[in-house]
Amino acid sequence: MWINKYLGKRWTQEQDCGYWFRRIQKEQFGQNIPAICNVPADPRKFLRQAMHILKEVKEKASDIGWRATDNPIDGDAALLAIRTHIHHIGVVVFVDKQLQILHAPDEGSGVMLSSKKNLRQNFMRIEGFYTYGN
Numbered sequence: 001m002w003i004n005k006y007l008g009k010r011w012t013q014e015q016d017c018g019y020w021f022r023r024i025q026k027e028q029f030g031q032n033i034p035a036i037c038n039v040p041a042d043p044r045k046f047l048r049q050a051m052h053i054l055k056e057v058k059e060k061a062s063d064i065g066w067r068a069t070d071n072p073i074d075g076d077a078a079l080l081a082i083r084t085h086i087h088h089i090g091v092v093v094f095v096d097k098q099l100q101i102l103h104a105p106d107e108g109s110g111v112m113l114s115s116k117k118n119l120r121q122n123f124m125r126i127e128g129f130y131t132y133g134n
Helices: 017-029 043-064 116-121
Strands: 066-069 077-082 085-095 098-103 112-114 125-132
Touching (some): 017 098, 077 098, 112 116, 116 125
Antiparallel strands (some): 066 125, 077 085, 077 125, 098 112
């Protein structure tokens, strides 16, 4: 399966969840998604900036070609949150007809595949799904 080439790839300040989302979109789905921001070198500023940007993405998704969907398909975006803070993005992938999220959660881990149950166990929830175009 195409996802295998991404599993285990490292999360870094330069290759965060947004980087992996854009790379997978380009390589697997032909979507050239621009970087939303530059990741600051200071990790204390990173989380605050990431939360602000992802909140803006949710609010302005249609302006950049994405629309909310209740019926995600392979390649759609999943915005993820901890408590009330949207802070993370992943790619929807169906494996054996089961919805999974391909994402790079944080430093110290690599790109991984998570079910909704796995996300809940790690205190994450899916805030919404977004599809590109149409």
